[in-house]
Amino acid sequence: DTVMTQSPLSLPVTPGEPASISCRSSQSLLHSNGHNYLDWFLQKPGESPQLLIYLGSNRASGVPDRFSGSGSGTDFTLKISSVEAEDVGVYYCMQARQTPPTFGGGTRVEIK
Amino acid sequence: EVYLVESGGGLVKPGGSLRLSCAASGFTFGDHSMNWVRRAPGKGLEWISSISTRSSYIYYADSVRGRFTISRDNARNSLSLQMDSLRAEDTAIYYCARDRPYAIGTDYYFYMDVWGKGTTVTVSS
Numbered sequence: 001d002t003v004m005t006q007s008p009l010s011l012p013v014t015p016g017e018p019a020s021i022s023c024r025s026s027q028s029l030l031h032s033n034g035h036n037y038l039d040w041f042l043q044k045p046g047e048s049p050q051l052l053i054y055l056g057s058n059r060a061s062g063v064p065d066r067f068s069g070s071g072s073g074t075d076f077t078l079k080i081s082s083v084e085a086e087d088v089g090v091y092y093c094m095q096a097r098q099t100p101p102t103f104g105g106g107t108r109v110e111i112k
Numbered sequence: 113e114v115y116l117v118e119s120g121g122g123l124v125k126p127g128g129s130l131r132l133s134c135a136a137s138g139f140t141f142g143d144h145s146m147n148w149v150r151r152a153p154g155k156g157l158e159w160i161s162s163i164s165t166r167s168s169y170i171y172y173a174d175s176v177r178g179r180f181t182i183s184r185d186n187a188r189n190s191l192s193l194q195m196d197s198l199r200a201e202d203t204a205i206y207y208c209a210r211d212r213p214y215a216i217g218t219d220y221y222f223y224m225d226v227w228g229k230g231t232t233v234t235v236s237s
Binding site for chain 1: 149151156157158159171173174207209214216217219221222223224225227228229230
């Protein structure tokens with residue numbers, strides 16, 4: 001199975017400041033069609049996961065443009081340009097290049 | 113509006129069985145493949161099973177293969193997960209999630225765009 005490794009485990013952030021989460025895969029997620037088969041999810045406290053980014057860099061419907069995804073192959077990044085209090089929760093990357101889909105261990109974002 | 117509502121969770125003894133259901137509304141259920149994903153206490157998300165639109169393709173995680181069975185009833189807009197031989201490590205919140213297809217040339221990419229609120233399964237004696 002493809003192993004997904006996220007860092008950091010925990011990320012204290014100051015509202016208004018940028019934040020960045022790294023995700024690395026044990027195998028390339030780049031498909032021959034030129035797309036990276038990687039998604040990002042956020043699970044807010046007490047809620048179900050919500051999709052933020054699909055195919056590495058496409059924002060899902062309704063997701064604020066302060067969220068952006070980048071990277072290719074085995075190295076990916078989720079960036080929040082200006083953190084808001086409502087962004088707290090656990091962020092997960094997930095690869096869909098191979099079956100089974102596998103998630104990273106999660107990055108907990110909290111307000112300082 | 114699109115909704116997924118899970119039910120059927122509860123407390124069960126090791127070795128016991130439970131059947132989870134996911135009721136879909138607000139979209140054409142039969143047009144979407146579906147997934148079950150769980151989150152154990154203190155752990156991250158784990159994909160456990162998926163089923164294609166006509167049930168032609170079914171996949172399981174190694175951790176549940178042979179014990180869990182996914183199924184769907186498109187006429188009733190319903191997804192199910194039959195869980196047998198339950199273990200303590202199956203304790204988790206179970207979510208159903210819809211796959212949305214994204215066309216790439218003649219192929220499709222599927223991403224989980226809608227999730228239910230989850231149902232809690234506790235396996236304990």
